[in-house]
Amino acid sequence: xxxxxxxxxxxxxxxxxxxxxxxxxxxxxxxxxxxxxxxxxxxxxxxxxxxxxxxxxxxxxxxxxxxxxxxxxxxxxxxxxxxxxxxxxxxxxxxxxxxxxxxxxxxxxxxxxxxxxxxxxxxxxxxxxxxxxxxxxxxxxxxxxxxxxxxxxxxxxxxxxxxxxxxxxxxxxxxxxxxxxxxxxxxxxxxxxxxxxxxxxxxxxxxxxxxxxxxxxxxxxxxxxxxxxxxxxxxxxxxxxxxxxxxxxxxxxxxxxxxxxxxxxxxxxxxxxxxxxxxxxxxxxxxxxxxxxxxxxxxxxxxxxxxxxxxxxxxxxxxxxxxxxxxxxxxxxxxxxxxxxxxxxxxxxxxxxxxxxxxxxxxxxxxxxxxxxxxxxxxxxxxxxxxxxxxxxxxxxxxxxxxxxxxxxxxxxxxxxxxxxxxxxxxxxxxxxxxxxxxxxxxxxxxxxxxxxxxxxxxxxxxxxxxxxxxx
Amino acid sequence: xxxxxxxxxxxxxxxxxxxxxxxxxxxxxxxxxxxxxxxxxxxxxxxxxxxxxxxxxxxxxxxxxxxxxxxxxxxxxxxxxxxxxxxxxxxxxxxxxxxxxxxxxxxxxxxxxxxxxxxxxxxxxxxxxxxxxxxxxxxxxxxxxxxxxxxxxxxxxxxxxxxxxxxxxxxxxxxxxxxx
Numbered sequence: 001x002x003x004x005x006x007x008x009x010x011x012x013x014x015x016x017x018x019x020x021x022x023x024x025x026x027x028x029x030x031x032x033x034x035x036x037x038x039x040x041x042x043x044x045x046x047x048x049x050x051x052x053x054x055x056x057x058x059x060x061x062x063x064x065x066x067x068x069x070x071x072x073x074x075x076x077x078x079x080x081x082x083x084x085x086x087x088x089x090x091x092x093x094x095x096x097x098x099x100x101x102x103x104x105x106x107x108x109x110x111x112x113x114x115x116x117x118x119x120x121x122x123x124x125x126x127x128x129x130x131x132x133x134x135x136x137x138x139x140x141x142x143x144x145x146x147x148x149x150x151x152x153x154x155x156x157x158x159x160x161x162x163x164x165x166x167x168x169x170x171x172x173x174x175x176x177x178x179x180x181x182x183x184x185x186x187x188x189x190x191x192x193x194x195x196x197x198x199x200x201x202x203x204x205x206x207x208x209x210x211x212x213x214x215x216x217x218x219x220x221x222x223x224x225x226x227x228x229x230x231x232x233x234x235x236x237x238x239x240x241x242x243x244x245x246x247x248x249x250x251x252x253x254x255x256x257x258x259x260x261x262x263x264x265x266x267x268x269x270x271x272x273x274x275x276x277x278x279x280x281x282x283x284x285x286x287x288x289x290x291x292x293x294x295x296x297x298x299x300x301x302x303x304x305x306x307x308x309x310x311x312x313x314x315x316x317x318x319x320x321x322x323x324x325x326x327x328x329x330x331x332x333x334x335x336x337x338x339x340x341x342x343x344x345x346x347x348x349x350x351x352x353x354x355x356x357x358x359x360x361x362x363x364x365x366x367x368x369x370x371x372x373x374x375x376x377x378x379x380x381x382x383x384x385x386x387x388x389x390x391x392x393x394x395x396x397x398x399x400x401x402x403x404x405x406x407x408x409x410x411x412x413x414x415x416x417x418x419x420x421x422x423x424x425x426x427x428x429x430x431x432x433x434x435x436x437x438x439x440x441x442x443x444x445x446x447x448x449x450x451x452x453x454x455x456x457x458x459x460x461x462x463x464x465x466x467x468x469x470x471x472x
Numbered sequence: 473x474x475x476x477x478x479x480x481x482x483x484x485x486x487x488x489x490x491x492x493x494x495x496x497x498x499x500x501x502x503x504x505x506x507x508x509x510x511x512x513x514x515x516x517x518x519x520x521x522x523x524x525x526x527x528x529x530x531x532x533x534x535x536x537x538x539x540x541x542x543x544x545x546x547x548x549x550x551x552x553x554x555x556x557x558x559x560x561x562x563x564x565x566x567x568x569x570x571x572x573x574x575x576x577x578x579x580x581x582x583x584x585x586x587x588x589x590x591x592x593x594x595x596x597x598x599x600x601x602x603x604x605x606x607x608x609x610x611x612x613x614x615x616x617x618x619x620x621x622x623x624x625x626x627x628x629x630x631x632x633x634x635x636x637x638x639x640x641x642x643x644x645x646x647x648x649x650x651x652x
Contacts, residue, residue, distance in 0.1 A: 162556060166552055175577040201614075202616070218602060221615055225597070231527055236587050250577075451514070
């Protein structure tokens with residue numbers, strides 16, 4: 001019994017390091033570089049890429065149409081009104097930005113924790129962050145009604161002599177999200193500079209050499225440069241970590257600072273952050289599983305990565321479950337009539353179905369099955385779970401926004417909420433935009449950080465014996 | 473003012489990082505100072521071997537962060553107390569706890585930008601042209617799978633013939649002369 005238990009494990013331990021293998025054996029500096037750079041440098045774009053890009057682009061046109069109509073008619077085309085003044089726009093904003101958080105978590109927090117398995121997935125997780133922030137940032141901007149006056153949100157000297165109100169969580173959001181977008185882009189770009197150097201040197205066409213040469217900023221891999229680069233990466237990771245936690249915290253303040261039952265609670269910041277990471281890892285899986293299959297990257301994004309992401313989802317899922325539990329508990333323990341009515345209404349009111357969709361997708365399905373190693377390493381199942389959790393997390397935001405707003409203190413002011421076709425088109429359109437942007441990334445940029453993968457290969461180990469041979 | 477013609481240096485190619493580190497340590501030991509290692513991924517030991525231990529990126533980041541927090545906090549204070557005082561539910565105009573959040577975000581923003589752009593500036597990047605790119609084997613290997621040690625002509629010990637012999641004694645795969 002014992003031997004059969006040990007055998008498969010031995011196979012997974014890398015003899016060179018004594019640690020679990022995260023990259024398939026037999027890879028060299030050259031093979032890894034070739035594999036990743038070829039995907040981008042090949043003159044032959046796979047037909048499947050065009051097909052997917054076509055679909056993504058077609059879906060993104062919904063967004064174009066919906067936005068055009070919105071700019072012509074105003075936000076009245078959406079279902080938002082009193083009492084539900086925050087509808088799809090805010091739901092989608094929170095959902096998208098939450099998805100982005102996993103990218104930062106993978107690139108920054110796991111770097112600080114020295115989780116080297118992240119090296120294979122951090123680049124496209126960061127790309128996912130940026131495209132998710134693009135989609136997220138769109139929503140508040142179009143929700144303000146007159147998007148061409150969006151710059152009024154920024155503090156700048158103007159002829160009207162007015163300034164923003166710094167006590168408002170909505171203004172805090174402006175700074176949190178704009179900082180997050182900027183730092184994410186900078187971190188992503190700096191991370192790619194050495195890889196651009198590789199692309200420049202491996203490209204065959206003049207145009208590719210020229211363009212990658214330009215964006216590589218003349219990177220030549222000097223030891224001095226690398227050390228400053230490593231310091232800067234570590235500092236950026238150290239800065240991005242409190243940033244990512246603060247962004248979703250500030251977003252939760254948009255709700256928690258209000259006095260509305262269902263919003264006015266101190267559990268929101270941690271519960272929002274955990275939910276963001278939960279949905280973000282789900283989105284990383286949704287992207288990683290087809291990608292590694294399509295580009296045959298199973299040797300670099302291994303089953304172990306999928307398994308680890310399943311574990312992170314299990315952990316964050318339980319934090320989210322604790323958040324849901326606490327909301328129910330506080331509704332009873334606060335002895336506030338409004339709080340307990342809100343919870344009863346959320347569960348059993350006319351929109352109670354959305355609460356149960358959320359519980360099924362976020363708790364019932366993933367948190368019971370992700371315990372199983374067999375299911376965590378089953379690729380079709382993990383893909384299924386990723387879709388389920390993404391759906392569940394969207395419904396979480398729907399429940400928070402809509403079921404708190406539509407029946408507040410005064411029954412005379414109660415209303416309902418039914419999204420219009422423009423709401424749906426805008427939302428679905430951002431999914432198309434995200435897909436199209438991500439496909440462009442996969443086609444034109446190295447989706448796996450080559451320099452970081454090289455560090456993990458057995459050949460990268462410095463042998464002290466060999467070094468000591470230097471006689472003096 | 474560095475010379476713009478003639479020899480930039482001598483470039484030795486190695487197959488493994490250990491060979492490079494050994495050679496760099498030896499060269500440093502023998503009194504070479506103007507030299508650099510080129511690797512396809514960060515090799516901390518190589519930087520140690522050429523005597524590069526510290527860098528100024530953390531200091532720049534700290535200065536950036538302090539500037540960010542000072543800029544935003546004073547902007548908020550000035551706007552809320554002097555430029556455009558608003559009475560929000562009777563709260564004091566100088567409601568500093570609320571100001572912490574944007575100030576915190578700007579600390580991170582300025583520190584992050586200082587880290588990234590400071591690193592590039594200290595590295596002297598972008599530099600799209602560099603003499604090393606003239607070496608026939610440099611571009612093929614330095615960003616993929618080869619390890620290089622360059623002894624620069626600016627070092628007082630440099631002599632084209634002698635130094636080439638010296639480098640060959642360090643058992644590289646090849647030694648080439650790099651021209652400006």
